[in-house]
Amino acid sequence: MRRLLRNPASLLGAALVAVMVLLALVGPPLWEPAATRIDPARINQGASAAHLLGTDALGRDLLARTLTATRLTLGLALLATLIGTGCGVLLGALPALLPHRAGRVIVAGVDILVAFPALLLAMFTAVVTGLGARGAVLGIGVALAPAFARLTHTLTASLAGADYLAAARMLRVPRRRILTRHILPNIAEPLILNAAQAMGSALLGLSAMSFLGMGVQAPSYDWGRLLNEAFGHVYVTPSVVVAPATAVALAGLGFLLLGDTFAQAASHSRPPAGKPVLPAVPPAEDDPVPHAVLEVRDLTVAFPGGLTPVRQVSLTVREQEIVGLVGESGSGKSMTAAAIGRIVPHPGLAGSARTRLCGVDLDTLRDAERRSLLGSSLAMVFQDPTSALNPALRVGGQLAEVAVLHDGATRTEARDRAVERLARVHIKRPAQVVRQYPHELSGGMRQRAVIAMGLMGTPRLIIADEPTTALDVTVQREVIKVLREVVDDTRAGALFISHDIAVVSELCDRIAVMYAGRIVEELPADALHRARHPYTRALVGSLPDMGTDRSRPLATIPGRQPAPGDAPEGCAFAGRCALATGRCATERPELRTAADGFAVACWEAP
Incomplete structure (x- = not known):
């Protein structure tokens, strides 16, 4: 009405x-x-x-x-x-x-x-x-x-x-x-x-x-x-x-x-009432991080109706480093990636104190300059390669389009580059694959083709949004191996998003744990067993291994995380945490960095 x-x-x-x-x-x-x-x-x-x-x-x-x-x-x-x-x-x-x-x-x-x-x-x-x-x-x-x-x-x-x-x-x-x-x-x-x-x-x-x-x-x-x-x-x-x-x-x-x-x-879902309102975020006053391909400070995404799926997220990705962003479904991981790539769906708004890509502040660029930088320096690998690739076009034509639009390559040069990029991600017979349609490829091949599409330019940052979710274990390992090789060969940084903490711990150098739109802990991947935040420890504890007692039920985290429209005054995990106190329910903890490289947002963390 x-x-x-x-x-x-x-x-x-x-x-x-x-x-x-x-x-x-x-x-x-x-x-x-x-x-x-x-x-x-x-x-x-x-x-x-x-x-x-x-x-x-x-x-x-x-x-x-x-x-x-x-x-x-x-x-x-x-x-x-x-x-x-x-x-x-x-x-x-x-x-x-x-x-x-x-x-x-x-x-x-x-x-x-x-x-x-x-x-x-x-x-x-x-x-x-x-x-x-x-x-x-x-x-x-x-x-x-x-x-x-x-x-x-x-x-x-x-x-x-x-x-x-x-x-x-x-x-x-x-x-x-x-x-x-x-x-x-x-x-x-x-x-x-x-x-x-x-x-x-x-x-x-x-x-x-x-x-x-x-x-x-x-x-x-x-x-x-x-x-x-x-x-x-x-x-x-x-x-x-x-x-x-x-x-x-x-x-x-x-x-x-x-x-x-x-x-x-x-044909359209009912739009939420009102307009999105971003909280006032003052510009960052600290010095930029040297050698960082991505630096985000206090990133916030808001939608009409008071929905804020991302709340003051800060991330840094350095050269040749893979940072894992992990959390339950609905924690805001994919929306964080969309905000970094400037593809937040309408009518959402994204704002931050600082967003730097390859040392350039994106907020200071004109639209054409920002599109050029993102198109040449940022590669995004989406979760579903079937929807990322146009089923009506051949694979080679879709890869070549990137080089033609952003690098000014000719059709022949772009096709040759597409064959070379497909070979780099270990696709057999790449000259034949460029002439095929997406439906003729397996799920793992489609995912590697999407990675190759991101490599058609010279990306300095690769954002992989749950690229292994729909793949079996064998193909998952192949895709992980390809991502690791790509980062090592190109010296690019990577942000790897997943809800599978086991995959993240195997691939990444550092891990950022996200809950209810915020980063609640950041730690080295090899120190995951020494996690300090109760939520991170619960995620690790719910992961079965060869020593898990199969006669007992699998460990789970009781309750559910707050919806994007519910912003509790205190810690968002307090309702599910066994260590929560009265302070946790009324006062939100800030992300504090310790001398050993750990950063945790918890009043009761050791």
Whole structure:
């Protein structure tokens, strides 16, 4: 409703539909006497004080007849929409119920009907079933059905590979029940939204049928019939077509705008109320860290509604160093990476006291300069290589695009570089792989191809956001080995994000532990067994090893971390911590650095 009121087009559509519905309810009782009163003395008159928009061939008031015809016009349009929707959904769902060969026949029939002009299909149906309101309604309904059938079939096919459908088939659930219980409820929303738009199309189609003499017949009348009757006198008294023509145009426009509004509203999640507000962060006063490829101070990310998934995070990554960022899902790790790469999704805001990449303060650069620096010096490896690579483009073309855009390389040079980079990440037959599509590669090869894409330039910082999550253990080790070799060969720094503390401890030089949007501990990777923060120790304790007693349940951390919109006054881990005191609940500990290189934010840490 909020989006409806903010959008002028949506508001106009809603207002037009509301007016038409109101006229359909009150029109016949109020204006039907004037609409049916025959006055031979006022036949085919133009606009006058007594008849604002003129009269017809029997002296009846055209404005009153138009207002009275609203009920019949909208009722027939609604009936045609219901017929078209019902028949279309049934026709589109049949392939999921019938054997494969019969389903293919129905799909081919729907394709033929979609290619056939809708109005001609409606006219043909009306001729077969008989002229009049019934024939017109059936014709328009039949004309609408193929589009709904195609949409239903497409939506049904998109769910064909869902696990819950596979489970239902394995349990021998009847196909009819699978359709009604598992498929139709999950595709109902787009069908309903298209039905709202189809209402406008049905109204225009029915008016066209009646105007051609194939729809509503006398003595009944709808807007199209009124246009048909007035058309013979339009050159003498042009005002006779104003009322029905305006009614058809406004009603059709109203339903189309309203249906489009519903579709747009359904395609976006509800935006949180308000605007994101970043806390005031003063510029950093300390000297920059020498030889650091990345230095972030007090990084904060905020979204509307008071959501702050990242809160005053400080990180430093030096040359040839891999820093691991570890924590539970929802702790803010990926959003930290997005803020560093300046890709925080709208409407989020990111701010910091200092963000330096390769010794350059990003906040002091113009947009073009910042994009150039990030494009050439920062490589990002995302969690899901399937979504990171465009399935419609060959792998080589996607890698080459980086070199063409950021380094000005020719297509031949970029392709040669792509082959060389793929070979660097240990992909066999790279000259063949550049000609393949992403779906032709295994998961491990796709992930290494994404790493190679990041190496197409000369990156000084590599951000790997959970690049091994969806891979098996063997492929995980290969990807970790590739990342380590890349860092050693290029002397770049790397920020490795993961929720798997075992993988992080094996690959990284230093580890930063993140909880509820903050860094709570930072320590050397080889000193993980001497962690001081209770949360870090709980993460390590929940990691099984060869000496774990298999007869006992695995260790877990009770409770859950606070949501991004909940910022407790004290320590965010206090509710789950066995060492928490009253001070922990009321006073938040700052990250304190000790002389041995450990940094911990805890009042009770040793």
